[in-house]
Amino acid sequence: MQRDVTSRIVLNITEPADLVFAIGVSEHYAPTAESFTATLDGTAVTHTELSDVHGTRLHRVESGTGELVVEYSAQIEGAGAAIETADIDLLTYTRPSRYAESDALAPTAAAEFAGIDDPAQLLASVSSWVGTHLSYVPGSSLPTDGATRTLLARQGVCRDYAHLCVALLRSLGVPARLVAVYAPGLDPMDFHAVAEAWIEGAWRVVDATTLAPRSTLVRIATGRDAADTAFLNVMSGRADLVEVQVTATVDALPNDDLDQLVSIG
Template sequence: MREVSCQLDVVVHRSADLVLTVAPHTAYEVSERLDVRLDGQPVDVIERVDTFGTRRHCFQAGLGRLTVAYAATVTAHRTAGPQPGDDLTYLRPSRYCDSDRLVNVAQSLFAESAPARDTVGAIRRWTLESIQYAPGTTDHLDGATEVFLSRRGVCRDTAHLLTAFARAMGIPARVAAVYAPGLVPMDFHAVSEVLIDGIWWIVDGTGLAPRGSMVRIAAGRDAADIAFLDAIRGQIELVSMTVDARADVLPHDDGVLAVAFS
């Protein structure tokens, strides 16, 4: 069993249409509570589930102070296999996983003839050894190429680079937002998933939390698809955020053994 939660404090400077993505994927059985308020008054929220099982909570907010409180107990997981077309969708370059710009680099770093699992292992090792985990060194405009050149970033950046390298080597890959029990400091976490033998396997370019206890929130081409809060219209400012994720038992993770969401 896992317990996950988050609290957001947001100022709405201009009336906004907002999309919140903090609830676990539909593959999980959850007991949950979501409370959204504007200046202390409840806000009507509509849940929409996309074709990939990502749960998005949509609402409108006028000017004022917006608070979001979400908490869930995760009790079970149903294996969710790949969707038709995943192998094509997640081979293509995207805004932050610009694999087309990194093909030559990837092919020079990793053996083209190696089995997919070995290639992914080599990409992960290179990422762990070469990219310095350094909060505040990248921003929301930086993609995989910028991270490769600077050799610095956070989980979002390593996930983008690892995903882009995998795609450049012909392996379908995507980025996932997760709750990560054991992560220090605690926050929303980003990892990669690679599609091998019909299963999406978790690959963490930071090694900061055990994969076996992670809870998938959303998966997509890159960070543009998995943001925890999007303003489709209007202007908002995130004042503060807290995230918590706990598991009954934190599994050992050597980073090598293949692990899928459970």
């Protein structure tokens, strides 16, 4: 399987800014071709690359004022390496977090999924429940919305669906986390967010939006919730987002059997 991904982000920097981008594919892949560039009013800007504990690659750019254009591309052949998981990771991803308030949603999870003991069935049930209880409405949520507010609003976008899945699964004692991905087949194309749950000794994808085949997803960032996986963090200064363009293609777009357990490869 060959996957090609690109992203282009244009920012208007009105005060010198320290910016961190999470748009490169995870270090668990070995791209056959890859490029990251940043230009300010047409002049190249240097960047620093950092990695976190889960292999998320962060590109840090310190920019002066003007129009900053950041572009990334990669070509990937085959699957990425498996991500090592320690006991502390499973503990971390069973606790509540900023956007996945599993403690607040515990009564809802207990009422809706009582009696489901099979882990694979539980995963499918949570995904189906979230998918049928929410409406996908672009622009309907705020960047600060968490799972509880999403459930009350009954609508959201991919990150909201993922946060609600993560919170419900954690409420049921299942370690769950958020993953930012490139998603071949997604329409309209954009950065995408899905959940991962620790089922039968591996991380399994949960995408209640069903907007892209799970087997084609390309991991970018992994963390507790959107606070760990945003494609851009403005650490200081001021940067106004002007444009985001994302593409993700695969040589053959497969069907997605929702009854099967799938891991991001």
